Amino acid sequence: MSTIVKKRSGVSAAKKQEKQVISREGNISIHEDTKGSRAVKYLLIGISVVFLFVMLVLPLITVVTEAFKKGVSAYLDAVGDPDTLSAVRLTLEATVIAVIINTVFGVFAAWAVTKFRFKGKKLLVTLIDLPVTVSPIIAGLIYVLTFGRQSAIYPFLEEHGLEVVYAVPGIILATVFVTFPFISREIIPVLESQGTDEEEAAAMMGAKGFTIFRKITLPHIKWALLYGIVLCAARAMGEFGAVSVLSGHLRGKTVTLPLHVEILFGDNKFMPAFAVSSILVVLAVVILIIRSVVEYIGKGRG
Amino acid sequence: MPAASRTENGDSAMKKKVRIIPGFGLSMGVTLSILSLVVLIPLASLVIFTAKLSLSEIWEVITRKRVLASFEVSLLTAFVASLVNAVMGVVLAWVLVRYDFPLKRLLDGMIELPFALPTAVAGISLTSLYADTGLVGKIFARFGISIAYTRAGIIIALIFIGIPFVVRQVQPVLEKFDPLYEEAAGILGASRTKIFWKVILPELAPAIFTGFGLAFGRCLGEYGSVVFIAGNHPYETEITPLIIMSELQEYDYSSATAIALVMLVTAFLILFLVNLIQIRNSKILNGGH
Numbered sequence: 124m125s126t127i128v129k130k131r132s133g134v135s136a137a138k139k140q141e142k143q144v145i146s147r148e149g150n151i152s153i154h155e156d157t158k159g160s161r162a163v164k165y166l167l168i169g170i171s172v173v174f175l176f177v178m179l180v181l182p183l184i185t186v187v188t189e190a191f192k193k194g195v196s197a198y199l200d201a202v203g204d205p206d207t208l209s210a211v212r213l214t215l216e217a218t219v220i221a222v223i224i225n226t227v228f229g230v231f232a233a234w235a236v237t238k239f240r241f242k243g244k245k246l247l248v249t250l251i252d253l254p255v256t257v258s259p260i261i262a263g264l265i266y267v268l269t270f271g272r273q274s275a276i277y278p279f280l281e282e283h284g285l286e287v288v289y290a291v292p293g294i295i296l297a298t299v300f301v302t303f304p305f306i307s308r309e310i311i312p313v314l315e316s317q318g319t320d321e322e323e324a325a326a327m328m329g330a331k332g333f334t335i336f337r338k339i340t341l342p343h344i345k346w347a348l349l350y351g352i353v354l355c356a357a358r359a360m361g362e363f364g365a366v367s368v369l370s371g372h373l374r375g376k377t378v379t380l381p382l383h384v385e386i387l388f389g390d391n392k393f394m395p396a397f398a399v400s401s402i403l404v405v406l407a408v409v410i411l412i413i414r415s416v417v418e419y420i421g422k423g424r425g
Numbered sequence: 426m427p428a429a430s431r432t433e434n435g436d437s438a439m440k441k442k443v444r445i446i447p448g449f450g451l452s453m454g455v456t457l458s459i460l461s462l463v464v465l466i467p468l469a470s471l472v473i474f475t476a477k478l479s480l481s482e483i484w485e486v487i488t489r490k491r492v493l494a495s496f497e498v499s500l501l502t503a504f505v506a507s508l509v510n511a512v513m514g515v516v517l518a519w520v521l522v523r524y525d526f527p528l529k530r531l532l533d534g535m536i537e538l539p540f541a542l543p544t545a546v547a548g549i550s551l552t553s554l555y556a557d558t559g560l561v562g563k564i565f566a567r568f569g570i571s572i573a574y575t576r577a578g579i580i581i582a583l584i585f586i587g588i589p590f591v592v593r594q595v596q597p598v599l600e601k602f603d604p605l606y607e608e609a610a611g612i613l614g615a616s617r618t619k620i621f622w623k624v625i626l627p628e629l630a631p632a633i634f635t636g637f638g639l640a641f642g643r644c645l646g647e648y649g650s651v652v653f654i655a656g657n658h659p660y661e662t663e664i665t666p667l668i669i670m671s672e673l674q675e676y677d678y679s680s681a682t683a684i685a686l687v688m689l690v691t692a693f694l695i696l697f698l699v700n701l702i703q704i705r706n707s708k709i710l711n712g713g714h
Contacts, residue, residue, distance in 0.1 A: 160617065164524055171520045171532065174513055177561065178585055179538050182550040185560070189553060228459045235452040239444055247456070250464060256696050258646025260666040261685045264673060269470040273678055299463055322446045332447035354540070361543025363649035364666065368673055381545040381649070388549045388653065397553075400546040407541040414541075415534045 186404050189397035201398035209375045210383040211402070213291065217366075217379060218359040221298040225355050226348070229306030233344070234336070236307075237314035238322060248311075254303040262300050263368025266293060289371030294379060297365035302355045309351035310344045317343050346421030353417060357410040361403065474682055486683040494660040495668045496687070502576055502664070503644035506583030511637045514591025515629065521592070522599040536589050544586070544649025551582055552654040574656030579664065582650040586643060591636030598632045631702050638699035642692055 191198050201207065232251060236244060254262065268274060270287035280287065287293045325335045363381040370377045372386060380403055387396035475483075486492065521533050539547065553559050556573040557566040565572055572578050602625065610620045648666040655662040665688055672681035 163617075167516055167520050168524060168526055171513075171517050174517075175532060175535055175588075178588065179535055181554060181560070182547060182585070183538075183542075185550045185554050186546060189550075224459065224463075228456065228463075231452040231455040232460075234448060235456050238446045238452075239449050241453075247460075250460060253468075254464060256642065256692055258648070258666055258685075258688055258692070260646070260648050260669050261688060264669060264681055264685050265467040265471045267673060268474045268678060268682070269467045271678070272676075273474075274470065275473075296463070300467075303463060319446060326445050326447060332451070335446070336448075357541045361541075361546070363543060363545045364647075367648075368670065381543045384543075384545045384549060385653075393549075393553070396549055400543075400549065403543045403546050407538065407543070407546075410541045411534060411537060414537065415530075 183404055183408075186397050186400045189393065190401040192397075193394050197394060198398050198401075201395035202402065204395070206375055206378070207380075207383060207399055210378050210380045210399070213294070213378065214360050214380040216291075217295050217298040218356055220295050221302050221359040222352055222355050224299050225302055225306045226352060228303070229308075229310055229351060230344075230348070232307045233310035233314055234340070236311055238319055251304045251307055254300050255305075259297075259301055259362065259364030260368060262365040263297055266296055266300070266365075266369055288369055289373070289377060291377060293369035294366050294377060297369050298359045298362050301362050301365050302358045305355040305358065306348065306351035309347040309354070313344050313347045314340070346417060350414070350417050350421065353410055353414050357407065357414075360406060471682065471685075474678065475686060478679055478683060482679065483683040483686065486680045487687050491659050491663070492665075492668060492684060495663050495665045498576065498579070498661070498663060499645055499665040502579040502583055503641050503647075506580045506644055507587055507637050507641040509580075509584050510587040510640050511591050511633055513588070514636055515595055515633060517592045518595035518599055522596060536592050539586050539588050544647070545653070547585055548582060548650040548653035551585060551650065552578075555581055555654065573654050574658075574662065576662055578654040578656070579651055579662060582654045583644040583647060586647050586650055587640035590640035590643070591633060594632040594636035594639070595629055598629055602628060631705050634702045635699050638695050638702070642695040642699075645691060645695075646688065 190201075232247075236248060267288055269276075270280060270293065271277065272288075285292070287296065321339050322335050325339055330338070361381055362379075363385070366379055367382060367385070370379070370382055372378060372382060374386070378386065380399060384396050384399050384403070387393075387399060517536070521529065552573050555562040555565075555578055557563070557571055559573070562572055570577075572581060606624050607620050610624050611617075615623065646666060648664075648670070651664055652667060655664060655667070657663050657667055665684060669681045669684050669688075672678075672684065
């Protein structure tokens with residue numbers, strides 16, 4: 124045994140020497156800073172920075188410069204327009220409801236999937252993830268087929284005065300659909316790696332379900348939950364395709380912020396369209412910052 | 426199963442499985458009801474509606490010239506855009522993992538912007554940038570190249586949408602990649618380029634394919650950012666989601682459903698392939714081959 128170990132260390136020492144010799148001669152060694160490798164480094168960094176600048180930063184700058192093209196007062200007029208304000212209200216409403224529904228769903232679904240064994244678990248997880256793989260237009264389509272005029276339940280809805288398609292409930296449903304797995308997807312991996320031992324111990328000592336959740340599970344998933352909520356909110360406020368199918372574009376009634384942007388742009392009102400967009404840009408940047416902070420703190424706490 | 430619960434519950438444990446942690450009924454109940462309301466019932470209505478259509482009817486719709494042209498536009502632009510993102514994704518992941526430079530964190534945080542920025546905003550912004558009179562479009566217009574309102578414009582919008590996918594797949598693999606292999610190859614006399622192609626790239630391949638597949642799937646279904654910049658000329662720059670949208674606006678639900686079915690099948694096929702690759706990929710991430 125000892126001879127083998129000695130041999131090994133001898134070999135690695137020889138390797139080290141060899142490496143030193145090689146690098147001294149200015150030849151290849153991985154962590155050596157040669158002129159060529161430095162050139163490649165700066166070239167790659169340069170390509171990345173230019174690419175991200177043209178594709179990501181420039182569009183953001185464009186929104187802001189176009190929004191203020193005609194001065195601050197024109198900007199304020201566009202942002203303070205009653206149609207814009209009603210769009211802000213509807214967007215907030217849909218986003219808040221989507222976040223609440225998906226949080227409730229995400230927590231219960233994650234609990235069910237990770238704390239128990241049952242048949243069909245894989246199918247359940249696949250079905251939960253399904254909405255994000257579907258094109259937003261198809262998401263809109265399936266709600267039109269479910270609640271629209273040709274649907275079997277349409278007479279019932281009409282009788283009770285419930286409007287879904289081309290009305291606010293449709294917009295909210297579409298928003299919930301496109302963000303459906305966002306929160307459960309963040310919590311499930313955390314709970315899975317944590318296992319069930321702690322909850323089992325607490326249950327055997329007589330703790331009630333909600334107490335177990337509050338005292339044991341919640342502290343573990345806190346950051347994942349918050350992260351999921353941020354992602355969900357981001358996607359919910361910006362959803363365009365699915366909402367567009369179900370909205371009917373009734374100004375002041377069923378128009379969310381992204382749809383309002385579309386209408387203004389379509390009417391060649393470019394400056395107001397960018398002014399309204401700037402609200403969404405600010406929200407997007409805020410969300411990105413919150414995301415980074417949550418990720419950072421979450422990682423630190425472990 | 427722990428012994429304590431077995432003695433506590435005695436006979437009932439024999440009759441039905443004992444779940445120590447409470448809340449199975451409640452959590453499954455809530456999960457299944459919300460899932461049914463939001464996903465299953467709407468999906469079922471799509472199935473029911475499809476069952477009413479005859480095969481020849483579906484075939485007639487999806488082989489219309491304009492629809493076929495839209496498939497071509499969607500597939501081609503999504504493919505090119507995802508290819509660009511696959512290459513740029515590897516470059517970006519490499520730069521973010523291997524190099525240190527000022528503002529690296531900012532660059533890293535920016536990658537997710539396409540997820541956070543509403544697609545409609547991206548759409549109008551890119552349109553005004555790449556139009557013949559726009560800041561970037563002007564440069565190309567001088568050489569007689571139009572970007573906005575052509576297929577190139579669609580590709581630009583789809584590149585924007587797909588940026589995060591490949592980067593975020595490749596990054597963790599590259600972070601876990603043991604530099605030992607590179608060192609070994611280097612000591613054996615391989616050049617840097619050879620090490621990259623022969624040692625590093627094969628390890629990254631599953632992550633790149635997964636990212637490519639996810640981006641491709643997303644691009645095929647993308648609507649918001651594309652409609653503004655595409656110009657939407659039939660046969661030329663009309664994407665499939667837009668055709669579904671216009672069928673819906675004309676209340677032609679049968680045609681819309683038939684075309685949607687083709688898109689759904691394609692999306693699931695891509696997802697299936699991605700899952701196959703991902704199984705291999707997660708093996709690598711967890712250390713074994």
